[in-house]
Amino acid sequence: MIFILKNPSLGINIKQLHFGWNSQTPVLNGCDLAVPEGEFWMLLGDNGCGKSTLLRLIGGILSPDQGTIDINNPLGFVFQNPDHQLVMPTVAADIAFGLVEEKLTLPEVKVRVKEALMAVNLLDLERRPIYALSGGQKQRIAIAGAIARHCKVLLLDEPTALLDPDTQIELVALVQKIVKERGITALWVTHRLEELAYADGYFLLDKGKVIKKGKPQDLFPQLLRETNIKDTMEKWR
Numbered sequence: 001m002i003f004i005l006k007n008p009s010l011g012i013n014i015k016q017l018h019f020g021w022n023s024q025t026p027v028l029n030g031c032d033l034a035v036p037e038g039e040f041w042m043l044l045g046d047n048g049c050g051k052s053t054l055l056r057l058i059g060g061i062l063s064p065d066q067g068t069i070d071i072n073n074p075l076g077f078v079f080q081n082p083d084h085q086l087v088m089p090t091v092a093a094d095i096a097f098g099l100v101e102e103k104l105t106l107p108e109v110k111v112r113v114k115e116a117l118m119a120v121n122l123l124d125l126e127r128r129p130i131y132a133l134s135g136g137q138k139q140r141i142a143i144a145g146a147i148a149r150h151c152k153v154l155l156l157d158e159p160t161a162l163l164d165p166d167t168q169i170e171l172v173a174l175v176q177k178i179v180k181e182r183g184i185t186a187l188w189v190t191h192r193l194e195e196l197a198y199a200d201g202y203f204l205l206d207k208g209k210v211i212k213k214g215k216p217q218d219l220f221p222q223l224l225r226e227t228n229i230k231d232t233m234e235k236w237r
């Protein structure tokens with residue numbers, strides 16, 4: 001696997017990726033996917049088609065059997081359930097914990113923590129215990145951790161799956177604003193089609209490959225109103 005970006009206009013560039021949990025059942029089967037630098041794209045597909053696996057391969061959590069993954073570094077990862085990600089007792093400590101490998105001075109760490117909390121509009125929660133945060137606030141802190149590390153690529157695996165509809169839309173709008181302001185390349189896995197309105201583009205994953213990609217505005221307006229990904233995908237095929 002090569003982690004050097006050969007095409008600087010792409011923030012993420014994946015070529016001919018193959019991966020299987022075992023040799024009989026490949027999850028990814030020659031998957032190509034490229035996200036232009038500074039753009040916010042979404043990854044769609046049926047349950048179990050391999051979206052999370054693909055994100056984990058891009059994030060270096062898994063290694064592919066074949067193929068290349070070129071990405072801008074550093075990268076940030078936001079999981080579906082923030083309780084699997086936030087490990088320290090307070091907000092500031094959790095964000096600072098992600099900076100331990102950066103060899104920053106204590107004043108520099110404090111500046112990074114404040115800067116990241118301002119980006120997610122939670123500066124007043126700096127000293128709050130993690131257990132006393134709402135689900136939406138926890139997801140913002142997970143995002144703040146990536147911002148504090150000045151990530152160039154942000155991978156988000158169904159970050160709104162556990163949120164109510166209002167908090168869901170607030171989060172996707174916030175991520176759109178953050179990635180545009182900071183030139184971050186972002187890939188967001190979702191089943192919720194209304195979130196597509198905030199994206200620059202989408203990929204549809206099926207049988208181990210991206211079978212369709214495009215701009216959300218190219219989709220028929222009725223598709224954006226639908227919530228059943230299966231029905232929608234039948235129409236796209």
Ligand SMILES: Nc1ncnc2c1ncn2[C@@H]1O[C@H](COP(=O)(O)OP(=O)(O)OP(=O)(O)O)[C@@H](O)[C@H]1O
Nearest residue numbers: 021027045046047048049050051052053054158191
């Ligand atoms: N740790 C694992 N060990 C073995 N098989 C796994 C593991 N994790 C996922 N799989 C299998 O890999 C396939 C792809 O799973 P993955 O979670 O990537 O799909 P997904 O598209 O993200 O699904 P969903 O939309 O339901 O979250 C599924 O068949 C799943 O059962």
